Amino acid sequence: MDLTACSTPLLQAHTGPSIGHPFKGIFLGSRHNTMTELWQNAMDHAVALARKAGSLVRDAVQNDMKVMLKSSSVDLVTKTDQKVEQLIIDSVKEKFPTHSFIGEESVAAGEPCVLTDNPTWIVDPVDGTTNFVHGYPFVAVSIGFAVNKKLEFGVVYSCIEDKMYTARTGQGAFCNGQPLHVSDQKEITQSIIATEFGSNRDTEVVDKIFSSMRKILCLPIHGIRGVGTAATNMCLVASGCVEAYYEIGMHCWDIAAGAVIVTEAGGVLMDVDGGPLDLMSRRVVAANNKMIAERIVKEIDAFTPLRDDAPIETKD
């Protein structure tokens, strides 16, 4: 999956011959072999890290926590977000010293948010920080991994539920080792759609969010849901519990891992204008099929938040 808007297909065939690879009979050189093994090592490490991070998050939910603010009074961060991200960075640097890193709290601290061709870990240490602060039981550790701007794997650990979602490009999606598949529902009127209010409280933006929701709800659909973490919403699409999730305003670290999990479970991704997903654009539609995705697109009052990879001087 190419991560910046362009004409390449959303789901690229996995080019490495690893165990269980579905494209048999394709000649693949030894460099591919090495890379495939290396990315598998990285994925195994990501799963171990997500589990460790999730256990820290789970323990911290029980305790009092100091809540700090980022861009606004509703954009929260805690010491746990920072500690967990540091743990992941330190471990990745030690094991894969040449890899790059995009992490929510590093970016908040002024690190650049630019995706290059270098192998890059895209991490949200605590997706659902507001839930975490309030003890609302959906919090995820989200780790995506891209090479040459294409996602190779995604790991989302919904740590309160103890659900480990994993997917590697070309090799399917799983939850606690069980294969995942999106819903086969074709009728939007028989669907549940997930979305979020995000953390922007500008009235113009809030009006657009409500207007889109109102139009979608009144199609009519069975219901609107949202568990307060983009990564988990995407895993719910992959699990077939909701037909789609859309949002404008989340960040690349909220959806990088989930993007692989959705496509590997048979779903589709697109921009809210129906074009290809651009990971840095802060807009996403993830759905069980193209028909449902395009039906949602028709109802969304789109807007354009500042891109994740906008130059730092344009962010205040």
Ligand code: IPD
């Ligand atoms: C947020 C969650 C939320 C979504 C926001 C994200 P955070 O991430 O994913 O569901 O609506 O747009 O920023 O701040 O909890 O990591």
Ligand code: CA
């Ligand atoms: Ca977060």
